Amino acid sequence: MADEPKVLERERPVVDEALLRANTDQNLPAVARRESVPDTLVPQARQQTGAVGQRVTRTDARQHGLGQTRYIDDLSLPRMLYARIKRAGIASARIKRIDTSAAEAMPGVMAVLVGSEIPVNSFGPMLQDQPVLADPIVRHAGDGVAAVAAVTEQIANEALEKIVVEYEPLPAVFDPVEAMRDDAHKVHAPASNIYISKVIRKGDVAKGFAKSDHVFEGRFSTQMVEHAPIEPHAAIADWDANGRLTVWATNGRITLARSDLARTLMLPLNRIRAIGTIVGGSFGGKNEISQEPVLALLSKKTGRPVKGVFTRTEEFIATTTRHPFVMEYKTGVTKDGRILARSVQLTLDGGAYCSWTETALGKACILAAGPYRIDNIHCEARAIYTNKTMAGAFRGFGAPQVCFAYESQMDDIAKALGIDPLEIRLRNVFAEGSPSPTGQVLHSVVVKESLLQAAARFGWEARS
Amino acid sequence: MKRRGRGIGCMWYPIGFTVTANPSSAVVKVNEDGTATVLTGTVETGQGSLTVLGQIAAETLGIAADDVHVVSADTDVTPMDMGAIASRTTYVTGNAIRLAAENAMAILFEVAGPMLQVKPSQLEARDRRIQVKGFPQRSVMIGEVANRAQVTLGQPPIGSASWNPPTVAMDPETGQGKPFNTYVYATQIAEVEVDDETGEVEIIRIVAAHDCGSPINPTLVEGQVEGGIAQGIGFALQEEILFDGKGLQINSNLTNYIMPTTLDLPEIVVDIVNSYDPTGPFGAKGVGEPSLVPTAAAILNAVHDAVGVRITSLPATSEKILTAIKAKRAADQKQISA
Numbered sequence: 081m082a083d084e085p086k087v088l089e090r091e092r093p094v095v096d097e098a099l100l101r102a103n104t105d106q107n108l109p110a111v112a113r114r115e116s117v118p119d120t121l122v123p124q125a126r127q128q129t130g131a132v133g134q135r136v137t138r139t140d141a142r143q144h145g146l147g148q149t150r151y152i153d154d155l156s157l158p159r160m161l162y163a164r165i166k167r168a169g170i171a172s173a174r175i176k177r178i179d180t181s182a183a184e185a186m187p188g189v190m191a192v193l194v195g196s197e198i199p200v201n202s203f204g205p206m207l208q209d210q211p212v213l214a215d216p217i218v219r220h221a222g223d224g225v226a227a228v229a230a231v232t233e234q235i236a237n238e239a240l241e242k243i244v245v246e247y248e249p250l251p252a253v254f255d256p257v258e259a260m261r262d263d264a265h266k267v268h269a270p271a272s273n274i275y276i277s278k279v280i281r282k283g284d285v286a287k288g289f290a291k292s293d294h295v296f297e298g299r300f301s302t303q304m305v306e307h308a309p310i311e312p313h314a315a316i317a318d319w320d321a322n323g324r325l326t327v328w329a330t331n332g333r334i335t336l337a338r339s340d341l342a343r344t345l346m347l348p349l350n351r352i353r354a355i356g357t358i359v360g361g362s363f364g365g366k367n368e369i370s371q372e373p374v375l376a377l378l379s380k381k382t383g384r385p386v387k388g389v390f391t392r393t394e395e396f397i398a399t400t401t402r403h404p405f406v407m408e409y410k411t412g413v414t415k416d417g418r419i420l421a422r423s424v425q426l427t428l429d430g431g432a433y434c435s436w437t438e439t440a441l442g443k444a445c446i447l448a449a450g451p452y453r454i455d456n457i458h459c460e461a462r463a464i465y466t467n468k469t470m471a472g473a474f475r476g477f478g479a480p481q482v483c484f485a486y487e488s489q490m491d492d493i494a495k496a497l498g499i500d501p502l503e504i505r506l507r508n509v510f511a512e513g514s515p516s517p518t519g520q521v522l523h524s525v526v527v528k529e530s531l532l533q534a535a536a537r538f539g540w541e542a543r544s
Numbered sequence: 545m546k547r548r549g550r551g552i553g554c555m556w557y558p559i560g561f562t563v564t565a566n567p568s569s570a571v572v573k574v575n576e577d578g579t580a581t582v583l584t585g586t587v588e589t590g591q592g593s594l595t596v597l598g599q600i601a602a603e604t605l606g607i608a609a610d611d612v613h614v615v616s617a618d619t620d621v622t623p624m625d626m627g628a629i630a631s632r633t634t635y636v637t638g639n640a641i642r643l644a645a646e647n648a649m650a651i652l653f654e655v656a657g658p659m660l661q662v663k664p665s666q667l668e669a670r671d672r673r674i675q676v677k678g679f680p681q682r683s684v685m686i687g688e689v690a691n692r693a694q695v696t697l698g699q700p701p702i703g704s705a706s707w708n709p710p711t712v713a714m715d716p717e718t719g720q721g722k723p724f725n726t727y728v729y730a731t732q733i734a735e736v737e738v739d740d741e742t743g744e745v746e747i748i749r750i751v752a753a754h755d756c757g758s759p760i761n762p763t764l765v766e767g768q769v770e771g772g773i774a775q776g777i778g779f780a781l782q783e784e785i786l787f788d789g790k791g792l793q794i795n796s797n798l799t800n801y802i803m804p805t806t807l808d809l810p811e812i813v814v815d816i817v818n819s820y821d822p823t824g825p826f827g828a829k830g831v832g833e834p835s836l837v838p839t840a841a842a843i844l845n846a847v848h849d850a851v852g853v854r855i856t857s858l859p860a861t862s863e864k865i866l867t868a869i870k871a872k873r874a875a876d877q878k879q880i881s882a
Binding site: 308 | 550551552553554555556557558561562585587588589590592594595598599600602603606607608609610614616617618619620624625626627628629630670671672712714716717718719720721722723724726727729730731732733735751752753754755757758759760761762763764772775776778779780783784785787790791792793796797798801803813815817818819820821822826829832833834836837838839840841842844845848849854856857858859
């Protein structure tokens, strides 16, 4: 017994008084006051070995809880400037002239940037069809047309008002079905508005429908949705005297952000340092660069670090969204509810630029038939340009849209055939080793288990 | 009158990029005291991924989560990673970290072998010790081995590795191929109450049973599913960006673009389906995106069950549902009078 206090004494960390006071003020337990925590026989999850499967507390939980996490808007560098981007406010136009002289003359405005000054004015994860700043064609109302760096955000905002842009309005197209017509306005003229398509074909749907006892048809559509993370897109760019660029950004993919920056700015990769800060929500919306090249060039022009934080409105109009879908489903079933054939047509409204559309389209097409064993599948998907906010990566990449359609139709089939909705799914779902619509043999398949487990927890009982 | 209904949404979802290579790389350094530092190029976007990645490193090294510090998201410091996208972090980056930790461990086993007078292949790491397999009494602290490796033998225990999920290109004509290495599955069941005089939907509860492989951190899995369901509710019933005739957004603010708040959320029950994928780190797959995939489907099927109308365009606003209820009533009336 006599030895124990000595051991404890040695393990007790030195208590930082300042830290203790700070925590008392906030009425929260002190970080360093380990002595106040009663010794327990069972170590906490964080301290136990065999870490996998444990309910370990998040490493960032304390900082989040105390409000001490530093997001980009909490960061400030010496002599930092604030940038704002002027948005077109017109969906389809040709820029005839930009006059930035009045803005440049304002006290506190340190630099102005337009699209023609960007070394390679295009980016995009698949097709590089999006300008950093529109020049000369504006393809949706949220396109940036000019940017300002000023000593305060207020001055930058006022300077945007003084930039005069003269537009020649162009025809526009907003509906994807209209946009597919030959005579429709071409968003990326002269190219067609149908910019990506994909087909999955397995078995013979015509034969499958012919063998079916019933054929169900349905048309479903979904809307454009915004990610709405709590933290908007934000970045700080610092182009130093050695010509080396450091960018702190709310970006979930810094390896590719660095490549995109190198391309747009024509810099070698080793001259760019991309730092992903703690991101206050992405949901897919922060998977590519946006204002970073603009901030970098404003920093290069001024020799000072430049910060940019999108407004909530910019989050809506100038960042990616979820693809609106139009979905045609045709499904042939036997009278006991086995799906024999399914054909699906998907039309994605991609908005003005490609962004992550190829992935959304591909995943939607692969997943469109649902988690069901179907021998005869035909799925066709195409993405369409329109003069609207671009759609891109959004949690689920097209899957929530097709799931809404195939599961709605599943219940319609169940009702028409008088089969319980749980039962009809159990009759059709994949099992271990089932082939997928792309002919892949599926492993670690537990879809049946998930149905049964959810049903048990819910208390699902078949109604007669 | 308020009418209750229930509906099922069932889904599958892939982990990682479609066909395209999407490697992750990692570096694991075991410090002289047996703690470790992990370098990863992925970014924490709020999911808790760095905690999960630290747990994977800790498990491989036989140490505790608290013994691992994860450094992330700096292209000057951390190795290449395709990032926090496509529900890939736990699966792909997790595998890279597991392999990197194994490589660091191999150095420690080489050093510990002579110390314990066995072959390195006969060793395992657990409880912060390197021990002869099955003989925990013949062991030595990892810190002691790491210190010896670096300070005495001049072989710092550092491991690095990359991992890329294997895929097969899809045939352009038929789409046949292996676009992903693994998939997850899930079912959500919603119970709703629909007011047939106003079209208003109240979600009573949602039960979710998700497969994510073996969960590395069940709390974080539940958090992802709860968050996904909240987002799915917005997608199902409320959220929509609206445009005027000139292509300008008319509700580009959170006053007029209505999202669910915590007060709109129903009771949510999250179950993790028993599952193990041998290709994932410790059997894990992923859960980020799938969490919201079946939510709208479950809710709309529950609405259909409650009031008998099939809403085919999202969001299913009260106005849309009420219009559909009225149309159904009119059609039913016609049938009776005919």
